[in-house]
Amino acid sequence: MKITAIRATPVNIPLEAPYLWSYGSLAGFSKTIVEVETDEGLTGIGEAPSYAHAQTINATLAPRLIGRDAIDIAGAELICLPSWQGISNNIDYGLVRAFGGIEMALWDLRGKLWNRPLYDLLGGAVRKAIPVTDYFSFREKAGPHGGETTPEEVVDYCLGLKAAHRTTFFEGKFYTADIAPSVRMLQMLREALGPDAMLRIDGNMAHSLTTARQIAREIEPLNIRNWEDPCGSLYDLKALREHTSIPFSVHSLDLRQAADLGVPDAVVTDIATHGGLGRTVRFVGACEQLGLDFWCYSGDSGVASAAYLHLCAAMPHIREPNQSLFRMQPLDVIEEGPFRPQHNVVPVPEGPGLGVTLSQEKLQRLHQLFLDQGPYNKYHDPDRPGVFRRLPLS
Structure with a gap:
């Protein structure tokens, strides 16, 4: 089963109301949804923890993986994260987190191919x-x-x-x-x-x-x-x-x-x-x-x-x-x-892989929120707009 395409889409996931925390006010989270398509018609889905990972995946990691075996997660990691082979102060953790979203999608593909839930x-x-x-x-x-x-x-x-x-x-x-x-x-x-x-x-x-x-x-x-x-x-x-x-x-x-x-x-x-x-x-x-x-x-x-x-x-x-x-x-x-x-x-979701279904309609809606609002600023302080809080507070 070969990888034929990888798409990474930044989305905004809003909270029903902003909550207050040590850095200020948080209205929601900006993430990246990953889709990995294969030549057998199966698509695996994953998620990376930052909107910024969409650019990394689309421009840097996806071209390295097109045409590769979707089951070979170790090989995918090796070609995407060569810095893992070095010592810790050489590791590019931005790439690590971006690859984590792809790796999740590859596990989803395994489950779908073998018709087994991920927990199995x-x-x-x-x-x-x-x-x-x-x-x-x-x-x-x-x-x-x-x-x-x-x-x-x-x-x-x-x-x-x-x-x-x-x-x-x-x-x-x-x-x-x-x-x-x-x-x-x-x-x-x-x-x-x-x-x-x-x-x-x-x-x-x-x-x-x-x-x-x-x-x-x-x-x-x-x-x-x-x-x-x-x-x-x-x-x-x-x-x-x-x-x-x-x-x-x-x-x-x-x-x-x-x-x-x-x-x-x-x-x-x-x-x-x-x-x-x-x-x-x-x-x-x-x-x-x-x-x-x-x-x-x-x-x-x-x-x-x-x-x-x-x-x-x-x-x-x-x-x-x-x-x-x-x-x-x-x-x-x-x-x-x-x-x-x-x-x-x-x-726990039952069904092959992650056991959940990506809605293209919902994905596009939350992607449009990202385009309209920009990424959520988790360090926004409503008491001092434009100023970052310094921790510790006391």
């Missing part, structure tokens, strides 16, 4: 109901959505999710320079949701070690399941560990440093960051050997999200709930999306 290609499913969290944050108002600007309004939002969808796994942004509103929000959430609800928070490296120590004293009694990126480095996390038993997670891929320092407790990544599914599987295995938990990232279309669901179905070590912004995403590029959790889980 990864060894078989150990679970088919994939646990996920529902997200919360202070949000701007956008039509009927958002507008949660106080702790009380965030609590009401989460109670609404619990009532409507039986949600008991929650994860949210914890970022304010004045920590009082964020601490109060967590205190009220714990009281309102009860002792059995899962609460995870994401600091996005907002705070200095000094402030993080203060926060830790405030929230230690609240049974926080995990605190993601409270500070800017693993060295700060090592120092913070002396002041709290709350588990930490990070997006860093440096497992050698993690082993040396004894932090974090978990790693959270997207598949393309590793260069694709194959390398992600190996990374999860390394995490297991080091005693680190692993779960998947959020903020993608249904294409990459389907890949995450299959990965979690096949990997016993992915035990913790994965991040999910599904509830906040009104639009998607797949016929079956957006995914919607019920009682903290999303079923």
Whole structure:
């Protein structure tokens, strides 16, 4: 089965309302959808994590792969990522992430050719109901959505999710320079949701070690399941560990440093960051050997999200709930999306490959959003337009 064409299309995936985080306000995500066509009439789909990867794929990687065997993923990686053969400071990570979107599509093609779901290609499913969290944050108002600007309004939002969808796994942004509103929000959430609800928070490296120590004293009694990126480095996390038993997670891929320092407790990544599914599987295995938990990232279309669901179905070590912004995403590029959790889980898609169908109509709609709006600026600060926030905030 030979590759005959590769298309990479930048898209905007909006949120129903912009959420506030340590860098400012985020209205959505700009991604690249990848289609790999073959001479047997099959098309595989994948997703790269940045809109900028569309140009890289179309201009640089696609010409290298046309005419090659679509099943030969190792050969595709070798010709696309020659820097992998060198030492780490020579690796072009932009190419790695771009190739990750292609590699995902090649796995989708394998499943379609052999009429097997991706989780079977990864060894078989150990679970088919994939646990996920529902997200919360202070949000701007956008039509009927958002507008949660106080702790009380965030609590009401989460109670609404619990009532409507039986949600008991929650994860949210914890970022304010004045920590009082964020601490109060967590205190009220714990009281309102009860002792059995899962609460995870994401600091996005907002705070200095000094402030993080203060926060830790405030929230230690609240049974926080995990605190993601409270500070800017693993060295700060090592120092913070002396002041709290709350588990930490990070997006860093440096497992050698993690082993040396004894932090974090978990790693959270997207598949393309590793260069694709194959390398992600190996990374999860390394995490297991080091005693680190692993779960998947959020903020993608249904294409990459389907890949995450299959990965979690096949990997016993992915035990913790994965991040999910599904509830906040009104639009998607797949016929079956957006995914919607019920009682903290999303079923793994059944069907060949990723088990989802790319909608050309939806793809063009979200591509037109990208053309009309430009890429989303995830560092936009509504309080200071045109100025980037400097972290830590305190």
